[in-house]
Amino acid sequence: xxxxxxxxxxxxxxxxxxxxxxxxxxxxxxxxxxxxxxxxxxxxxxxxxxxxxxxxxxxxxxxxxxxxxxxxxxxxxxxxxxxxxxxxxxxxxxxxxxxxxxxxxxxxxxxxxxxxxxxxxxxxxxxxxxxxxxxxxxxxxxxxxxxxxxxxxxxxxxxxxxxxxxxxxxxxxxxxxxxxxxxxxxxxxxxxxxxxxxxxxxxxxxxxxxxxxxxxxxxxxxxxxxxxxxxxxxxxxxxxxxxxxxxxxxxxxxxxxxxxxxxxxxxxxxxxxxxxxxxxxxxxxxxxxxxxxxxxxxxxxxxxxxxxxxxxxxxxxxxxxxxxxxxxxxxxxxxxxxxx
Amino acid sequence: xxxxxxxxxxxxxxxxxxxxxxxxxxxxxxxxxxxxxxxxxxxxxxxxxxxxxxxxxxxxxxxxxxxxxxxxxxxxxxxxxxxxxxxxxxxxxxxxxxxxxxxxxxxxxxxxxxxxxxxxxxxxxxxxxxxxxxxxxxxxxxxxxxxxxxxxxxxxxxxxxxxxxxxxxxxxxxxxxxxxxxxxxxxxxxxxxxxxxxxxxxxxxxxxxxxxxxxxxxxxxxxxxxxxxxxxxxxxxxxxxxxxxxxxxxxxxxxxxxxxxxxxxxxxxxxxxxxxxxxxxxxxxxxxxxxxxxxxxxxxxxxxxxxxxxxxxxxxxxxxxxxxxxxxxxxxxxxxxxxx
DNA sequence: TTGTATGCGTTATCAA
DNA sequence: TTGATAACGCATACAA
Numbered sequence: 223x224x225x226x227x228x229x230x231x232x233x234x235x236x237x238x239x240x241x242x243x244x245x246x247x248x249x250x251x252x253x254x255x256x257x258x259x260x261x262x263x264x265x266x267x268x269x270x271x272x273x274x275x276x277x278x279x280x281x282x283x284x285x286x287x288x289x290x291x292x293x294x295x296x297x298x299x300x301x302x303x304x305x306x307x308x309x310x311x312x313x314x315x316x317x318x319x320x321x322x323x324x325x326x327x328x329x330x331x332x333x334x335x336x337x338x339x340x341x342x343x344x345x346x347x348x349x350x351x352x353x354x355x356x357x358x359x360x361x362x363x364x365x366x367x368x369x370x371x372x373x374x375x376x377x378x379x380x381x382x383x384x385x386x387x388x389x390x391x392x393x394x395x396x397x398x399x400x401x402x403x404x405x406x407x408x409x410x411x412x413x414x415x416x417x418x419x420x421x422x423x424x425x426x427x428x429x430x431x432x433x434x435x436x437x438x439x440x441x442x443x444x445x446x447x448x449x450x451x452x453x454x455x456x457x458x459x460x461x462x463x464x465x466x467x468x469x470x471x472x473x474x475x476x477x478x479x480x481x482x483x484x485x486x487x488x489x490x491x492x493x494x495x496x497x498x499x500x501x502x503x504x505x506x507x508x509x510x511x512x513x514x515x516x517x518x519x520x521x522x523x524x525x526x527x528x529x530x531x532x533x534x535x536x537x538x539x540x541x542x543x544x545x546x547x548x549x550x551x552x553x554x555x556x557x558x559x560x561x562x
Numbered sequence: 563x564x565x566x567x568x569x570x571x572x573x574x575x576x577x578x579x580x581x582x583x584x585x586x587x588x589x590x591x592x593x594x595x596x597x598x599x600x601x602x603x604x605x606x607x608x609x610x611x612x613x614x615x616x617x618x619x620x621x622x623x624x625x626x627x628x629x630x631x632x633x634x635x636x637x638x639x640x641x642x643x644x645x646x647x648x649x650x651x652x653x654x655x656x657x658x659x660x661x662x663x664x665x666x667x668x669x670x671x672x673x674x675x676x677x678x679x680x681x682x683x684x685x686x687x688x689x690x691x692x693x694x695x696x697x698x699x700x701x702x703x704x705x706x707x708x709x710x711x712x713x714x715x716x717x718x719x720x721x722x723x724x725x726x727x728x729x730x731x732x733x734x735x736x737x738x739x740x741x742x743x744x745x746x747x748x749x750x751x752x753x754x755x756x757x758x759x760x761x762x763x764x765x766x767x768x769x770x771x772x773x774x775x776x777x778x779x780x781x782x783x784x785x786x787x788x789x790x791x792x793x794x795x796x797x798x799x800x801x802x803x804x805x806x807x808x809x810x811x812x813x814x815x816x817x818x819x820x821x822x823x824x825x826x827x828x829x830x831x832x833x834x835x836x837x838x839x840x841x842x843x844x845x846x847x848x849x850x851x852x853x854x855x856x857x858x859x860x861x862x863x864x865x866x867x868x869x870x871x872x873x874x875x876x877x878x879x880x881x882x883x884x885x886x887x888x889x890x891x892x893x894x895x896x897x898x899x900x901x902x
Numbered sequence: 903t904t905g906t907a908t909g910c911g912t913t914a915t916c917a918a
Numbered sequence: 919t920t921g922a923t924a925a926c927g928c929a930t931a932c933a934a
Contacts (some may be wrong), residue, residue, distance in 0.1 A: 224911060235921045240913060248919055270652040271618050272911025274611035275926045279913085312610040394897040401742055401855060401895070431897070515741060550900060553893040555741070557734040557771070560890060564927055575905045580929065588903060612927025615910045619929085 223266040231264075232257050243268075273538055278314035284533045285337035287330060288347035288371065291321035293476075294502040295522050296347075299372065302526025303345075310534055317530060327351045334361070343533040344368045348375040350419060367536045371529040372522075373420055382542040384529040384549075386520035388420040391499065391551045392427025395518045398553060399470060399497050400436045402515060407470040410443035410461050414475030418449065421475050424499070428472065442467055449475040458484035462494070471496045479504035482513040501559050509556050521549040563606040571604075572597050583608075613878055618654035624873045625677035627670060628687035628711065631661035633816075634842040635862050636687075639712065642866025643685075650874055657870060667691045674701070683873040684708045688715040690759060707876045711869040712862075713760055722882040724869040724889075726860035728760040731839065731891045732767025735858045738893060739810060739837050740776045742855060747810040750783035750801050754815030758789065761815050764839070768812065782807055789815040798824035802834070811836045819844035822853040841899050849896050861889040 225243070229236045234253060241249050242257045249257075260266075286303055290296030300319070307317040318341065320333045327349045334357055337344060344361060348354050348370050355378040358368045367381040374383040399407065409432075414421030432439050443465035447454040454477025462468060462484060471494055473481050478498040485494050496514045498505060500522070508514045528549075532542035565583070569576045574593060581589050582597045589597075600606075626643055630636030640659065647657040658681065660673045667689045674697055677684060684701060688694050688710050695718040698708045707721040714723040739747065749772075754761030772779050783805035787794040794817025802808060802824060811834055813821050818838040825834050836854045838845060840862070848854045868889075872882035 225913095226911075236912085237914095237921060237923095238919085241920090244913085250919060253919085269618075269911055271611070271614035272913090274614060274912095275910090276912050276914090278609075278611050279926055390898065394895070397895055397897040404744070550892075551898045552890075553895070553898065555734070555737050555893070557737040558730065558891045558893065565929095566927075576928085577905060577930085578903085581904090584929085590903060593903085609927055612910095613929090615926090616928050616930090619910055 223264050224269065224272075225266075228257065228260055228264070228266055232260055268539060270538060274313055277538055278312070280342070281314040281316070282342035282537050283316045283318050283340060284343050284345060284530060284537075285318050285320070285341035286345040286371075286530070287320045287322065287333045287337070289322045289325055289330065289349065290347065291323040294504070295500050296321075298522035299526035302523040302528075303530050304526075305523070306527045306530035306534075310530070313534070313538075315534060325349050327353055330354060331357060338364065338366060341366060342537050345371050345529045345533050346375070346380075347371045347373060348380075350375055352377075354378075367533070369529050369533045369536070369542065372525055373418070381536055382532045382545055382547065384525055384532055384547045386420075386525070386549045386551060388423035389427040391518050391520065392424040392429075393431040394427075394551045394553065395424070395472065395497055395499070396428040396431035396436065398516050398518070399472065400432075400439065402495070402497075403439065403470055405436055406438040407440070408442045408465070408467045409439050409470045409472060410465055410468040411441060411445070412454065412458060412461065412471060412473045412475075412477070412481055413444060413446040414449045415446070418475075421449065424474050428474075439470075447473075447475065447477045447481075449477075451477040451480050453477065454480035455484050459488060462488045462490060469494050473498040475499070478502075478514065478517075479508055482508040482511075485513060501554055506556075506559060509559075515555060517554050519552040519554050521552065524549055563604050564609065564612075565606075568597065568600055568604070568606055572600050608879060610878060614653055617878055618652070620682070621654040621656070622682035622877050623656045623658050623680060624683050624685060624870060624877075625658050625660070625681035626685040626711075626870070627660045627662065627673045627677070629662045629665055629670065629689065630687065631663040634844070635840050636661075638862035639866035642863040642868075643870050644866075645863070646867045646870035646874075650870070653874070653878075655874060665689050667693055670694060671697060678704065678706060681706060682877050685711050685869045685873050686715070686720075687711045687713060688720075690715055692717075694718075707873070709869050709873045709876070709882065712865055713758070721876055722872045722885055722887065724865055724872055724887045726760075726865070726889045726891060728763035729767040731858050731860060732764040732769075733771040734767075734891045734893065735764070735812065735837055735839070736768040736771035736776065738856050738858070739812065740772075740779065742835070742837075743779065743810055745776055746778040747780070748782045748805070748807045749779055749810045749812060750805055750808040751781060751785070752794065752798060752801065752811060752813045752815075752817065752821055753784060753786040754789045755786070758815075761789065765814050768814075779810075787813075787815065787817045787821075789817075791817040791820050793817065794820035795824050799828060802828045802830060809834055813838040815839070818842075818854065818857075819848055822848040822851075825853060841894055846896075846899060849899075855895060857894050859892040859894050861892065864889055 225236050225239050229239045242254050322329050330349050346368050358378045362379045370380045370383045372385045443461050445457045445461045447457045458481040499518050501517050501519050528547050535542045565576050565579050569579045582594050662669050670689050686708050698718045702719045710720045710723045712725045783801050785797045785801045787797045798821040839858050841857050841859050868887050875882045
């Protein structure tokens with residue numbers, strides 16, 4: 223089914239069909255109804271090959287905003303973004319990247335405003351606040367669809383979320399702890415930020431699993447490092463001092479290497495094992511040193527890659543492949559961490 | 563850079579540039595040299611968007627042959643193949659699938675001959691024999707590129723291999739055994755087929771790892787089930803009878819559920835744990851029953867998907883993204899096995 | 903040996 | 919309100 227065929231069947235020209243398809247107005251209601259009905263009946267969808275050629279002419283820009291500047295996890299995300307950009311050069315696509323530092327909603331709004339003037343779609347690692355939610359809805363009204371990246375945005379009309387399933391990440395981490403400790407451990411938890419949805423869900427998943435499946439794992443201590451590597455060392459030292467029986471540490475967010483350093487400095491290397499998320503270089507180094515045996519990963523490279531592709535699919539066809547593109551949680555040990 | 567621009571710069575027509583690009587001959591050597599030089603200098607590559615439109619007109623067929631009919635692992639591979647086919651319908655692509663049973667080189671040659679008459683590219687799960695190797699080379703001479711799937715084909719001009727890194731799969735499995743057994747085990751091995759490269763490499767990887775990193779894991783027994791679920795039960799029973807000290811079983815190829823059944827019937831459920839590859843349904847069932855804790859997976863769905871895409875990329879642009887597309891080995895427990 | 907015309911499917915522009 | 923036409927980049931049939 224092509225526009226041409228639809229046009230012939232309806233006894234109109236391609237231009238008229240095009241006006242109906244893209245809601246440009248200026249079509250007699252009768253004609254429009256006929257065309258819509260024919261389209262419905264024959265199941266017309268835009269052809270990617272043809273569409274690609276015209277999209278190319280418009281040389282669309284995809285804007286990307288994230289709040290992880292300086293964060294090695296986001297270095298991988300950006301590598302995926304760049305890979306997607308390279309693959310899309312033939313389609314005339316350019317990626318414009320804004321890397322912010324820290325979670326400042328106002329700064330994010332400013333970045334959105336800057337990009338909104340000229341991008342065809344937005345990839346956003348969002349701060350989950352009402353101002354941002356409203357802005358994303360307005361963007362869509364202006365014809366700019368938003369894909370959320372790594373973390374979702376509630377109560378708004380983003381077209382797609384690309385990221386991981388944090389709750390399952392938590393259960394997977396807990397199950398691995400259960401296996402590696404043979405079901406018996408004195409566990410101390412270094413939590414993340416309570417207002418960051420992903421951190422909370424991870425912890426929830428882990429606690430749910432432990433309650434249901436690991437009666438022999440006892441939680442002896444808990445502290446938060448606020449997703450801040452700078453805070454992690456001190457908090458972990460306190461934790462280890464206050465709970466000397468600790469033999470297992472579960473790190474929910476950033477600061478894994480710092481927690482490991484605290485374990486080393488506390489002279490507990492052979493006693494306490496660390497379980498954590500993401501294979502960032504400093505964590506891998508601790509894996510080499512034997513402090514961390516297993517990490518749970520959420521495929522940062524693919525997150526960046528798929529988010530840009532989803533944005534492009536939306537430009538190309540009006541919608542992404544799915545409303546949620548979820549990365550599987552990967553269990554990694556030194557043997558299946560592949561260097562790029 | 564487009565053909566048009568190249569043509570203008572060289573003072574010739576688009577047709578002439580096209581003849582040079584596609585080696586159709588009938589071009590004066592001087593003109594050809596000039597054009598080739600200009601292309602080289604300006605780094606021309608065919609545009610995907612334009613190419614897609616003409617490829618569509620030729621409605622190419624991609625042939626797929628595998629020898630895993632009835633094998634649940636290949637059911638996932640085929641699901642990936644179908645997914646790729648769906649995504650490529652807009653490009654006019656059809657997939658023609660031949661599912662064979664067992665490793666019969668002659669049957670594979672027949673299937674290749676049938677497809678060779680009308681396909682534009684071939685995806686082949688090959689039997690690694692000289693006859694097949696020679697046939698693949700001749701296919702390329704006829705203009706039909708071959709992508710090998712799941713298992714590679716040596717000494718031939720296949721354009722791309724899509725599959726897993728079996729050696730690393732073996733080291734990963736061994737490392738997981740080491741972690742889960744805390745470095746102490748009496749291990750019995752149920753090997754695969756020695757002439758199947760992947761099985762041999764897996765075992766090699768595992769043995770290398772154990773020798774270097776796991777002095778406390780002692781190999782007490784070894785048998786082969788020939789990648790045949792029908793044989794696995796009996797072989798495993800013998801193994802368990804002959805080596806009653808066995809507390810860990812490592813299954814290299816097919817027959818995981820049958821080995822588990824042997825463990826059950828031998829009354830050794832709480833004593834012996836099973837480590838294996840691939841999350842096929844019968845294995846997952848044994849995970850639910852607690853006999854298998856961890857499996858190493860090689861992403862069958864993605865293998866099928868990526869193989870078809872690689873074949874299409876070759877049709878579209880003359881070559882795939884890379885000469886080897888390697889799936890990562892995934893460590894899976896019940897918590898991160900996602901049902902589709 | 904080379905150039906020109908036509909078509910693929912979609913969209914923008916201009917004329918009616 | 920609608921139709922005709924040109925354009926994107928590539929490929930090919932045909933004319934020169």
